[in-house]
Amino acid sequence: MIKIEGIAASAGVAIAPAFKLEHPDFTVQQRSVSDVAAEVAKLNAALDQSKAELEAIKERTLQELGAKKAEIFEAHLLILNDPELISPVEDMIRNDMVNAEYALNETANQFISMFENMKSAYLQERAADMKDVTKRILIHLLGLNYVNPAEISEEVVVIAEDLTPSDTAQLNRKYVKGFTTNIGGRTSHSAIMARSLEIPAVVGTKEVLAKVNSGDLVIVDGLDGKVIINPTDELVAEYRSKQEKYQLQIEEWKKLRDKASVSADGVHVELAANIGTPNDVAGVLDNGGEGVGLYRTEFLYMGRDKLPTEEIQFNAYKTVLEKMEGKPVVVRTLDIGGDKELPYLDLPKEMNPFLGFRAVRLCLERTDIFRTQLRALLRASVYGNLRIMFPMIATLDEFRQAKALLFEEKEKLVAEGIEVSNEIQLGIMVEIPSTAIIADQFAKEVDFFSIGTNDLIQYTMAADRMNERVSYLYQPYNPAILRLVKMVIDAAHKEGRWVGMCGEMAGDSTAIPLLLGLGLDEFSMSATSILPARSQISKLSKAAMTELAAKALAMQTAAEVVELVNSIEA
Amino acid sequence: MEKTFRIIDEDGIHARPATALVNTANKFKSAESFAEAKGKKVTLKSILGVLSLGLEKGDSITLSATGEGEADVIKALTDVMVNEGLGEVQ
Numbered sequence: 001m002i003k004i005e006g007i008a009a010s011a012g013v014a015i016a017p018a019f020k021l022e023h024p025d026f027t028v029q030q031r032s033v034s035d036v037a038a039e040v041a042k043l044n045a046a047l048d049q050s051k052a053e054l055e056a057i058k059e060r061t062l063q064e065l066g067a068k069k070a071e072i073f074e075a076h077l078l079i080l081n082d083p084e085l086i087s088p089v090e091d092m093i094r095n096d097m098v099n100a101e102y103a104l105n106e107t108a109n110q111f112i113s114m115f116e117n118m119k120s121a122y123l124q125e126r127a128a129d130m131k132d133v134t135k136r137i138l139i140h141l142l143g144l145n146y147v148n149p150a151e152i153s154e155e156v157v158v159i160a161e162d163l164t165p166s167d168t169a170q171l172n173r174k175y176v177k178g179f180t181t182n183i184g185g186r187t188s189h190s191a192i193m194a195r196s197l198e199i200p201a202v203v204g205t206k207e208v209l210a211k212v213n214s215g216d217l218v219i220v221d222g223l224d225g226k227v228i229i230n231p232t233d234e235l236v237a238e239y240r241s242k243q244e245k246y247q248l249q250i251e252e253w254k255k256l257r258d259k260a261s262v263s264a265d266g267v268h269v270e271l272a273a274n275i276g277t278p279n280d281v282a283g284v285l286d287n288g289g290e291g292v293g294l295y296r297t298e299f300l301y302m303g304r305d306k307l308p309t310e311e312i313q314f315n316a317y318k319t320v321l322e323k324m325e326g327k328p329v330v331v332r333t334l335d336i337g338g339d340k341e342l343p344y345l346d347l348p349k350e351m352n353p354f355l356g357f358r359a360v361r362l363c364l365e366r367t368d369i370f371r372t373q374l375r376a377l378l379r380a381s382v383y384g385n386l387r388i389m390f391p392m393i394a395t396l397d398e399f400r401q402a403k404a405l406l407f408e409e410k411e412k413l414v415a416e417g418i419e420v421s422n423e424i425q426l427g428i429m430v431e432i433p434s435t436a437i438i439a440d441q442f443a444k445e446v447d448f449f450s451i452g453t454n455d456l457i458q459y460t461m462a463a464d465r466m467n468e469r470v471s472y473l474y475q476p477y478n479p480a481i482l483r484l485v486k487m488v489i490d491a492a493h494k495e496g497r498w499v500g501m502c503g504e505m506a507g508d509s510t511a512i513p514l515l516l517g518l519g520l521d522e523f524s525m526s527a528t529s530i531l532p533a534r535s536q537i538s539k540l541s542k543a544a545m546t547e548l549a550a551k552a553l554a555m556q557t558a559a560e561v562v563e564l565v566n567s568i569e570a
Numbered sequence: 571m572e573k574t575f576r577i578i579d580e581d582g583i584h585a586r587p588a589t590a591l592v593n594t595a596n597k598f599k600s601a602e603s604f605a606e607a608k609g610k611k612v613t614l615k616s617i618l619g620v621l622s623l624g625l626e627k628g629d630s631i632t633l634s635a636t637g638e639g640e641a642d643v644i645k646a647l648t649d650v651m652v653n654e655g656l657g658e659v660q
Contacts, residue, residue: 075585075617078592084616111618118624122581126621129585306581 001230002212004205006180008225009191011528012200013243014178015236018218018229019156020209021163024144026135031099039093043100046140051080053136057151072129079133085111101141108134121344125305152176157218161209163190173197178220180208180227185471186504194222195526196280202227204468253531257288261534263516267542271533272328272524274502278319283527288534291328293450293524294389294502295320297373298336306344307369313376321384328385330450330500330524332429333373333402335359335391354455354464359392364401374409381421389450393428393435396442403445429502431455436484439491449492450524453503457481476505477561482514482553489519500524507533510565513540517549544568571644572634575657582626585617587654592617594646601637603647614647630660 033039058073079085085107092103108130115127139146149158149171158171158179171179176199184190184203194201200222202208212218212229219228219239223246228235261271272293273284277300284292300308300316321329336342337358345366350356363370377388390402403426413420430436431452439449453476458465460481463473475481485501492499500522505511507525512533515523523533548568552561577583583591595603595614603614607629612619614633625631633651635643651657 071586071589074593075589078589078617082616082618083613084618084622111622114622120582120624120626122584123621123624126585130618 001228001232001235004208004211004227004229006202006205006208006225006227007185007191008222009184009186009188009203010194010197010199010201010222011246012178012198012222013239013246014157014200014218014220014222015239015243016155016157016177016218018159018212018214018216019147019152019176020212020214021149021158021160022146022209024139024146026138026142026144028101028105028138028142029099030102032097033093033099034097036094036097039100040090042141043089043093043104046100046137047080047086049140050133050136051077054080060153076129076133076136079130080137101138104134104137104141121346122305125344149176157220159209159212159218162188163193171197171199173199178202178218178222180205180218180220182206182209183468185465185474188466192526195528196274196276196283198283198528250531253535256531256534256538257286259288259534261290261537263537263540263542263545265541265543267516269516269520269537270328270500270522271530271537272330272500272522273527273530274524275320275527278316278323280527281320281323285323287527287530289327289527289530291330291385291522291524292320292324293330293500293506293522295329295331297332297334298340301334301336301342302340307372310372310376310379313373314379317377317380317386318383321380321386324384326385328387330387330389330427330502331377332389332391333360333377334363334369337362354458360390360398360402361392364398364405367405370402370405371409374406375413378406378410378413378420378424379418381424382419385423386421387425387427387448389427389429389448391429391452392431392455393442394432395434396438396445399428399442399445430488431459431503433460433484436488439488440494443491443495443497446497448498448500449488450500450502450522451485451488453481453485453501453505456484456503457505460484475558476508476511477514477552477558477565479553479555479558479561482518482549482561485515485520486518486549486553493519498522509533509536510562512536513545513565513568514549514552514561516540516542517545517547517552519546571636571640572632573644573648574630574632574660575651576660577625577627577629577631577657579654579656580627582629583620583623583631583656585621587650587656588617588620590650590654591620591647594650595643597646598635598637598639598643601635601640601643603633603635603643605631605633607631631657 054073054077058070062070088107089103093100112127112130116124118124152175155175155177158176161182162184178200180202182205191203200220202220202222202225205227208227216230219231262268270290272291273289274294275292276296393399410420425447427446427448429452430449457474461473463470465474489499498521501520502524506523507529552564555561604611605614605620607623607625633647
């Protein structure tokens with residue numbers, strides 16, 4: 001039995017056999033072969049195995065996800081049968097007397113570079129399909145042991161170095177009971193995804209991948225950040241009961257679902273949810289969300305090979321607004337760049353992507369992309385209570401430019417006879433210190449602020465939150481951060497504006513008493529954090545928290561602040 | 571026998587219609603069929619060949635067939651082109 005500590009990234013307990021998600025080594029060596037007939041037979045056997053696999057995946061996809069999602073596997077099957085691919089490989093084996101994997105790799109690379117050099121972005125992306133098919137055949141030729149995460153078909157705990165967005169998107173919630181990774185923190189992409197999928201997760205374990213074998217029984221304790229490999233029967237029983245207890249607590253929280261979020265002394269705050277797709281709305285309503293505090297629209301742009309059309313976007317925004325039935329929905333305009341890439345935009349690599357060409361900076365240059373999104377939003381505005389928020393605003397000028405583009409598009413739509421709401425609130429993310437510092441000036445021009453703590457903290461502390469060696473500087477409770485938050489809230493209230501927070505901090509049980517005391521109006525968090533937060537707030541007195549926050553602001557270190565908060569909870 | 575089309579799909583000939591064209595060509599075992607565009611001619615029984623033409627909206631493509639039932643082949647391919655919203659007869 002091995003116990004490993006990590007960072008609790010998503011609540012819950014999972015107990016299941018390990019599935020190691022490793023990307024194998026596809027290096028191919030050139031070898032001479034004497035028996036070319038045997039080598040061709042080896043190729044054909046690998047092709048047959050690959051075809052059988054693809055047929056099965058195609059069938060399953062067809063049944064579970066529908067014909068459209070299955071189409072791509074149909075194309076992959078055709079490539080496996082393609083005479084333009086197979087004949088040259090066979091010829092090369094026969095004529096050059098080389099091994100099958102080398103001949104395949106050489107031939108496939110010609111097609112890959114052909115696609116990569118094509119004019120159309122769509123066809124360039126087909127290189128990825130060619131690579132995928134080549135890897136599938138190579139797995140059999142090289143005798144590699146690899147299962148694609150999308151092909152998992154029994155209950156497992158996924159173990160990985162890290163999970164990329166495409167890995168996470170492929171995980172099937174039905175079978176993946178939990179996951180744990182070597183790297184990452186509470187705010188890394190995989191952790192955020194785990195919370196929205198409600199899969200227990202422990203990240204940043206540093207060593208779990210090396211310590212576990214596929215098939216080992218693994219406990220992932222996403223409540224306390226522990227991973228246990230090959231636990232004793234006693235421990236399994238203990239964790240089963242912890243799992244049940246957690247389930248019961250969730251049942252308790254569910255009772256608060258239709259209640260308002262009110263402090264012990266009767267002050268109402270709004271608890272909203274962060275979402276990425278229209279599918280997440282069901283979770284918001286299930287968890288009693290009073291609104292959507294952050295709709296991350298970049299998922300509309302990711303996982304496809306060209307920009308989403310106005311119609312695709314309009315439908316997504318309309319769906320979210322309608323499903324929320326008049327509750328406020330804050331939509332953040334495209335926040336791409338930084339660590340979130342869009343291959344089809346072909347943006348150059350940057351030395352400092354987090355300080356670079358991203359979000360509203362990109363939108364103000366690529367106004368074609370921005371205008372399409374604004375039009376889609378404006379058209380959707382009549383279907384609910386829409387609020388639009390611009391990300392990464394560093395100067396008043398940027399806000400004014402973005403606002404001007406919005407109004408231009410609004411006028412055009414009105415001129416075209418299309419109905420647009422006149423009640424749309426317009427706000428900004430406060431995540432760059434310069435904006436927090438002149439929040440008083442912004443407050444005269446915006447309808448609301450939403451403090452994005454993940455970035456605000458990393459920009460204020462000058463520490464990359466993904467870098468393990470400086471992650472100790474990611475200090476939400478540092479008095480410097482609390483003072484910035486207070487400045488923003490006070491500046492907004494002076495002008496009669498409201499302030500929300502949509503970073504991870506808003507749902508954090510240590511931060512909530514402080515934020516309540518600082519006067520935060522709206523807390524936007526993972527849907528699953530809403531009910532625990534509502535329960536916590538109902539036990540806190542706003543007046544007492546105001547005093548607590550004042551004390552915290554005068555403290556010197558984050559540790560002192562945490563100690564202070566813990567003292568009231570005891 | 572041959573027939574020329576102009577591509578009208580925004581994405582050009584992409585994976586889904588290319589799959590449909592190749593599947594259709596493969597149904598006719600005793601006929602050979604080809605696609606010709608931009609001075610390049612490829613067999614329609616190869617999806618990589620069809621995609622390698624790099625066809626975009628506005629390009630012309632000539633489909634041809636030789637062998638048994640070549641008229642049926644062209645008719646079936648025309649149906650795919652039109653039903654998939656891929657091209658229009660020129």
